[in-house]
Amino acid sequence: MTTSATDQTQIAFLQQQPVKMLIGGQWVAAASGKTFETINPSTGSVLAQVAEGDVEDINQAAAAARKAFESGPWPKMTPSQRGRLLWRLADLVEQHADELAQLETLDNGKPIKYSKGADIPLTADHFRYFAGWATKLEGETIPVSIPNMFTYTLREPVGVVGQIIPWNFPIQMAAWKLAPALACGNTVILKPAEQTPLSALRLGELICEAGFPEGVVNIVPGFGETAGASLALHPDVDKIAFTGSTEVGKKILQASVGNLKKVTLELGGKSPNIIFPDADLKFAIRGAMTAIFFNQGQVCTAGSRLFVHKSVYDQVLSGLTDVARKMKMGPGIDPSTDMGPLVSQEQMERVTNYIDIGRREGAVTTTGGKYAGSDLAGGYFIEPTVFDNVQDEMTIAREEIFGPVVAVMPFESMEEIAARANKSIYGLAAGVWTSDVKQAHKMAALLKSGVVWVNTYNQFDAAAPFGGYKQSGYGREMGHAVLDAYTQTKTVWMNLR
Numbered sequence: 090m091t092t093s094a095t096d097q098t099q100i101a102f103l104q105q106q107p108v109k110m111l112i113g114g115q116w117v118a119a120a121s122g123k124t125f126e127t128i129n130p131s132t133g134s135v136l137a138q139v140a141e142g143d144v145e146d147i148n149q150a151a152a153a154a155r156k157a158f159e160s161g162p163w164p165k166m167t168p169s170q171r172g173r174l175l176w177r178l179a180d181l182v183e184q185h186a187d188e189l190a191q192l193e194t195l196d197n198g199k200p201i202k203y204s205k206g207a208d209i210p211l212t213a214d215h216f217r218y219f220a221g222w223a224t225k226l227e228g229e230t231i232p233v234s235i236p237n238m239f240t241y242t243l244r245e246p247v248g249v250v251g252q253i254i255p256w257n258f259p260i261q262m263a264a265w266k267l268a269p270a271l272a273c274g275n276t277v278i279l280k281p282a283e284q285t286p287l288s289a290l291r292l293g294e295l296i297c298e299a300g301f302p303e304g305v306v307n308i309v310p311g312f313g314e315t316a317g318a319s320l321a322l323h324p325d326v327d328k329i330a331f332t333g334s335t336e337v338g339k340k341i342l343q344a345s346v347g348n349l350k351k352v353t354l355e356l357g358g359k360s361p362n363i364i365f366p367d368a369d370l371k372f373a374i375r376g377a378m379t380a381i382f383f384n385q386g387q388v389c390t391a392g393s394r395l396f397v398h399k400s401v402y403d404q405v406l407s408g409l410t411d412v413a414r415k416m417k418m419g420p421g422i423d424p425s426t427d428m429g430p431l432v433s434q435e436q437m438e439r440v441t442n443y444i445d446i447g448r449r450e451g452a453v454t455t456t457g458g459k460y461a462g463s464d465l466a467g468g469y470f471i472e473p474t475v476f477d478n479v480q481d482e483m484t485i486a487r488e489e490i491f492g493p494v495v496a497v498m499p500f501e502s503m504e505e506i507a508a509r510a511n512k513s514i515y516g517l518a519a520g521v522w523t524s525d526v527k528q529a530h531k532m533a534a535l536l537k538s539g540v541v542w543v544n545t546y547n548q549f550d551a552a553a554p555f556g557g558y559k560q561s562g563y564g565r566e567m568g569h570a571v572l573d574a575y576t577q578t579k580t581v582w583m584n585l586r
């Protein structure tokens with residue numbers, strides 16, 4: 090089965106060309122009239138022309154978001170009404186689950202079994218979880234030591250929020266950003282990634298259908314250097330929430346200085362995944378496989394440094410090599426596909442370059458390491474790749490590759506491995522595989538990362554905080570932790586004398 094024209098034409102959303110952007114409740118062309126192509130990475134063919142937002146569109150979106158924040162129905166809505174809108178949006182996402190999953194898979198390349206089984210249900214779940222928070226944003230009464238004073242706090246929205254998201258989980262990233270911002274009463278300008286704008290724009294239609302007032306959510310597709318950069322710089326945007334590379338995260342921070350925007354950053358990683366000899370090895374090998382190859386390795390938490398105790402190293406290496414070889418590569422839209430293409434030609438070249446560097450520096454592939462698109466309609470396919478003979482100092486063991494490439498390395502003791510695992514500029518996530526509970530807790534305490542998974546990997550839930558240590562960013566998404574990022578505290582003093 091291939092990604093045929095039929096798959097695309099079945100999606101009504103793709104009939105409108107070019108796809109427009111959402112500003113102030115209206116679907117509009119770019120002010121410049123320009124459009125850009127979004128590509129199906131399984132074939133390299135053009136999926137759709139999309140309106141290309143730039144400075145002027147961001148200005149208009151910021152004006153619409155400001156107006157909606159200050160006046161009109163949104164600031165007058167009760168928390169319960171905001172919650173209901175989010176709940177209705179979750180229902181609409183579920184009602185259109187098949188269409189959204191297909192759109193996501195066609196635009197990003199990910200296997201349809203994952204977009205159907207994970208991306209879309211988790212998106213609906215996210216809106217529903219934060220629908221519940223809208224009515225629970227409580228202030229406090231403060232027992233100050235000044236007589237006759239009644240002092241309390243209010244939690245208020247931050248204002249106009251710019252949200253810049255990446256291409257690896259397009260609709261989920263939109264939900265992670267939009268749901269808490271809206272639950273807290275902010276208004277939003279969302280810039281999806283240039284590679285994958287479609288599901289966010291379709292979500293925009295559902296947001297309108299759910300009944301959010303005009304201007305509360307504005308969606309401006311376009312390029313990072315233009316639309317993204319002007320959003321990050323805009324003097325009337327109060328906060329930026331960003332997910333993407335550490336390099337661009339630093340630019341966002343610099344751009345925020347002008348009006349001291351509040352900034353939260355969810356950035357890159359080089360996550361250690363550590364297998365102790367007492368682990369259930371069959372289970373751990375499968376875990377190591379999904380840790381690195383899920384979503385073609387294009388996951389900020391990808392378990393790209395696999396540390397294996399030397400006593401079971403050979404067994405794990407050959408087991409992982411074996412399961413990697415058996416993964417079925419193919420177009421994402423094929424239900425039997427385990428691994429789809431990378432998102433773009435640029436990303437494929439980037440990953441290929443890392444594989445070449447790995448070999449030049451002395452690492453050896455036990456499987457994979459090659460372009461696999463010749464037999465697959467010319468899409469951006471790279472084989473699942475396992476590297477042996479890796480040293481900690483090698484480029485492939487230090488830098489984020491963001492592709493299906495794992496560096497496997499042996500270790501001898503717990504103290505040694507904790508130090509080596511932590512020797513990274515990143516600190517996003519880590520995995521530990523062991524049947525010794527004490528060892529698991531000790532490792533969880535020693536690892537310097539925002540998330541530690543024990544005998545599991547890549548678990549996410551709307552209720553569980555997620556974010557990085559070190560250069561993996563700051564601020565947290567999900568759970569009640571994210572509410573701090575989208576509210577500010579006002580302290581009210583009343584003299585009762």
Ligand code: NDP
Nearest residue numbers: 254255282283312313317318333334337356357389489491
């Ligand atoms: P980027 O960090 O460039 O992209 C993330 C988002 O930021 C996109 O929407 C992008 O726009 C936007 N952007 C880019 N430049 C700017 C800017 N100057 N100002 C404001 N916004 C900007 O990631 P890439 O897509 O270039 O991927 C490169 C690498 O980044 C990957 O190989 C991976 O290592 C890492 N990455 C990490 C992710 C994570 O989840 N932590 C996600 C994606 C990438 P545009 O639409 O034009 O790309």
